[in-house]
Amino acid sequence: MHRRIFSRRSLTIVSLATGTVLGGGYHYLNSGPSYPLSSKETRRPPPPWTPPSRKEMLDALVKSGSSPADEFDVLIIGGGATGAGVAVDAVTRGLKVALVERDDFSSGTSSKSTKLVHGGVRYLQKAVFELDYEQYKLVKEALHERKIFLQTAPYLSNMLPIMLPLYKYWQVPYYWIGCKMYDILAGKENMETSYLMTKGKALEAFPMLKSDGLVGALVYYDGQHNDSRMNIALIMTAVKYGAVAANHTEVVKLLKDASGKLNGVRVRDNLAGKEWDVKARGVINATGPFTDPLLTLDNPSHKPIVQPSSGIHITLPNYYSPRTMGLLDPATSDGRVIFFLPWQGNTIAGATDTPAAVEAEPKAPEEEIRWILEEVRRYLSPDIKVRRGDVLSAWSGLRPLVRNPSASTTEGLVRNHMIYVSDSGLLTIAGGKWTTYRAMGEETVDEAVKVFGLEGKVTNGCVTDRVRLIGSDGWSRNMFIGLIQRYGLSTDVAKHLAENYGDRAWTVCSLAEPTGQLWPLHGIRLNLQYPFIEAEVRYAVRHEYAQTVVDVIARRCRLSFLNAQATLGTLPRVVEIMAEDLNWSHSRQQAEIERATKFLASMGLPPGIEPPPLKTHSFMEKFWAFGGFTARASSEARTLRVAREMVYSRAQFEAGEISALHDAFTARTQQYPAVEEETRLGRADVIDLIKSLKGYEGVSQKDYEYVLTETGFAGKSDFNFDEFVEVCGELRDIVLSPAPKALVAERSRIPVEKSGGGV
Ligand SMILES: Cc1cc2nc3c(=O)[nH]c(=O)nc-3n(C[C@H](O)[C@H](O)[C@H](O)COP(=O)(O)OP(=O)(O)OC[C@H]3O[C@@H](n4cnc5c(N)ncnc54)[C@H](O)[C@@H]3O)c2cc1C
Numbered sequence: 001m002h003r004r005i006f007s008r009r010s011l012t013i014v015s016l017a018t019g020t021v022l023g024g025g026y027h028y029l030n031s032g033p034s035y036p037l038s039s040k041e042t043r044r045p046p047p048p049w050t051p052p053s054r055k056e057m058l059d060a061l062v063k064s065g066s067s068p069a070d071e072f073d074v075l076i077i078g079g080g081a082t083g084a085g086v087a088v089d090a091v092t093r094g095l096k097v098a099l100v101e102r103d104d105f106s107s108g109t110s111s112k113s114t115k116l117v118h119g120g121v122r123y124l125q126k127a128v129f130e131l132d133y134e135q136y137k138l139v140k141e142a143l144h145e146r147k148i149f150l151q152t153a154p155y156l157s158n159m160l161p162i163m164l165p166l167y168k169y170w171q172v173p174y175y176w177i178g179c180k181m182y183d184i185l186a187g188k189e190n191m192e193t194s195y196l197m198t199k200g201k202a203l204e205a206f207p208m209l210k211s212d213g214l215v216g217a218l219v220y221y222d223g224q225h226n227d228s229r230m231n232i233a234l235i236m237t238a239v240k241y242g243a244v245a246a247n248h249t250e251v252v253k254l255l256k257d258a259s260g261k262l263n264g265v266r267v268r269d270n271l272a273g274k275e276w277d278v279k280a281r282g283v284i285n286a287t288g289p290f291t292d293p294l295l296t297l298d299n300p301s302h303k304p305i306v307q308p309s310s311g312i313h314i315t316l317p318n319y320y321s322p323r324t325m326g327l328l329d330p331a332t333s334d335g336r337v338i339f340f341l342p343w344q345g346n347t348i349a350g351a352t353d354t355p356a357a358v359e360a361e362p363k364a365p366e367e368e369i370r371w372i373l374e375e376v377r378r379y380l381s382p383d384i385k386v387r388r389g390d391v392l393s394a395w396s397g398l399r400p401l402v403r404n405p406s407a408s409t410t411e412g413l414v415r416n417h418m419i420y421v422s423d424s425g426l427l428t429i430a431g432g433k434w435t436t437y438r439a440m441g442e443e444t445v446d447e448a449v450k451v452f453g454l455e456g457k458v459t460n461g462c463v464t465d466r467v468r469l470i471g472s473d474g475w476s477r478n479m480f481i482g483l484i485q486r487y488g489l490s491t492d493v494a495k496h497l498a499e500n501y502g503d504r505a506w507t508v509c510s511l512a513e514p515t516g517q518l519w520p521l522h523g524i525r526l527n528l529q530y531p532f533i534e535a536e537v538r539y540a541v542r543h544e545y546a547q548t549v550v551d552v553i554a555r556r557c558r559l560s561f562l563n564a565q566a567t568l569g570t571l572p573r574v575v576e577i578m579a580e581d582l583n584w585s586h587s588r589q590q591a592e593i594e595r596a597t598k599f600l601a602s603m604g605l606p607p608g609i610e611p612p613p614l615k616t617h618s619f620m621e622k623f624w625a626f627g628g629f630t631a632r633a634s635s636e637a638r639t640l641r642v643a644r645e646m647v648y649s650r651a652q653f654e655a656g657e658i659s660a661l662h663d664a665f666t667a668r669t670q671q672y673p674a675v676e677e678e679t680r681l682g683r684a685d686v687i688d689l690i691k692s693l694k695g696y697e698g699v700s701q702k703d704y705e706y707v708l709t710e711t712g713f714a715g716k717s718d719f720n721f722d723e724f725v726e727v728c729g730e731l732r733d734i735v736l737s738p739a740p741k742a743l744v745a746e747r748s749r750i751p752v753e754k755s756g757g758g759v
Helices: 008-029 054-066 080-094 122-131 133-152 172-187 200-207 227-240 290-300 366-379 434-451 479-487 490-512 534-543 547-557 566-582 586-601 619-626 634-643 657-670 683-691 701-709 721-736 742-748
Strands: 074-078 097-100 158-164 194-195 215-227 242-247 247-254 262-269 275-285 306-316 326-328 337-343 345-357 393-402 418-421 425-430
Touching: 054 097, 054 242, 054 262, 054 275, 074 080, 074 262, 080 097, 080 227, 080 425, 097 247, 097 275, 122 133, 122 172, 133 158, 133 172, 133 215, 133 434, 158 172, 158 200, 158 337, 172 215, 194 200, 200 215, 227 242, 227 434, 227 490, 227 547, 247 275, 247 290, 275 290, 275 434, 290 306, 290 393, 290 425, 306 366, 326 366, 337 366, 345 586, 418 434, 425 434, 479 490, 490 534, 534 547, 534 566, 547 566, 547 586, 547 634, 619 683, 619 721, 657 683, 657 721, 683 701, 683 721, 701 721
Parallel strands: 074 097, 074 275, 097 242, 158 326, 275 425
Antiparallel strands: 158 215, 194 215, 247 262, 262 275, 306 345, 306 393, 326 337, 337 345, 418 425
């Protein structure tokens, strides 16, 4: 018996089993999304960066037409997800890149998606039941890209649990197997494993769900993002790496050399009405649903390759879904799939795939809106009245499904993306999905390098699986706390800024005017219900190329996607802020407000609504403004102020205090030569200087050491001005608050048994 138990065979089996359990346990505990590491560095602003202006971008485009040395390697037409992804890829390989967009970046399909970063459970279902290998490959690739997506732009994307409600017992094993296959396919790139929920647990997690007939639910995980902000982040990343990108610049003609090969395009600035030629070694057509009109410019008799399919979405108030759980009904009354997802504080519900015609601003048809409401009603509890009046916004997006032009006419649509090179050398990339924008960019640039003969120009291979998008480096999940502590923002505003701008939120805050209230100190809201603040409008104009009111309300701030009526109310103030920065005339302001009202009509605003009147100011306000006494500073003074205030806490300092600190610091540093072009003061000098400042006389060496530890500067030997201000800010709190020693003396220890059961 003893020998049998300890035989070599049994020992091997036991060892293997123990190893498997330990390995499995380790893998389970370490699965799930990896978040960027937080550090003390993420508590303070990153170095400020102001992108080149739109005028500089247009000048660079003009120059390429007149001087061969300024010719671009590639010119990309279309500033949606696809074009922006190609631009990031090409510029990070060392190519000279230009991108032109006829409307605004992300104004097409890329701002109107379901906002999922997903492999697609419904595609997996098809792959299995129709034994479709192409479909399987599509899901596999998208799951791989999902992981990269969440790592390269961690602040703009998040993991979202999605519930599949089960109303029949046979659905339990069916959907369970499907979800587990989805997990397995993702492999080590899976987010969290799917799980089964009892009826009680399902209703606890999603109380709005209809309980009648419910037998349980399955929960699986996918990613979610803010599509147009992601698109803008891609454009700004490309610009940071040196690309030239211009919105409101339309390609009106393709230019060819004597042999019929493309060597540039003619563009029109749709805001100024001017036209000129742009020269490039190669041209890439990334115009999504508008691919065919572009191909017609190249060859008027070309065979159409895009079959647009529309998908509509509606936005409902937040009480329609829990804040952190989505819902998917894979089999609606007419066989379509419907999503019901929390997004930016509200709920979006949408269905996909209805064949449609191509148009610039498609409108969600009323019957489609009612169909979604009907479906929503089917799985919500009867005590929830689903009202048409609860539809806050509605929009329609066009999916560019593609057909291979080289294939026979009977061939079906290509479900993935497709790269196609015309005889003239025009390289077209179309189809695919948001989730796979990066892989599409990589494939396109690989092909472009070959077709355009750019082998000698690239400096490296594709790096976009590692390139973190702008705003990611100094972002951490707790960064919003730093914003509150520095700027005195409301918590929801701080979270919203951190989640939409990443580390650029510091710059947004530096543009925020004081509220004039006890709390919050900064962050005047555009609408009281939503966390969007006026500073975002200024930031959009100065740092993200917003040129029209629609650019701001639709693509930079997402208010029009959340609530069209509330957006209408904000228009006069948005126009006013933009007019200050862009020097708009009265007639331009009027045209902007009319254009924005028309746009809101395509976002579900009832027809016949008149544009709100522009803001008017009283005689006294105008008088002060004329005398230059208002906050409307000249643009030069404003640039200086922005640069200075960018990194300092205005919550902690009185007006003029920063300037006084700056003068004192500069006076002291003039005694020393500059180190590496930056003026710094040694550790001992800093405390010496601080003690000599008015109001800081009581600062002790101990306070100083304490603050250095708190700020993360304990190991530093010298300090620049920003760091000096940070130390002063922290010391100010200590000097003005009760002395720590007194507090310690008052605090007597309470024995655990008398602590009242608390921790
Ligand atoms: C309803 C719906 C829901 C979706 N949901 C998801 C989802 O949840 N997850 C996912 O991964 N994918 C989703 N997708 C797919 C995804 O949104 C698209 O694949 C992607 O946005 C397409 O991007 P694009 O850049 O190719 O096209 P677009 O975003 O349409 O960009 C093309 C751009 O080209 C510009 N342009 C056109 N002509 C010219 C010209 N002559 N000169 C200059 N510029 C020009 C246009 O103005 C436009 O901005 C969804 C699609 C739809 C329709």
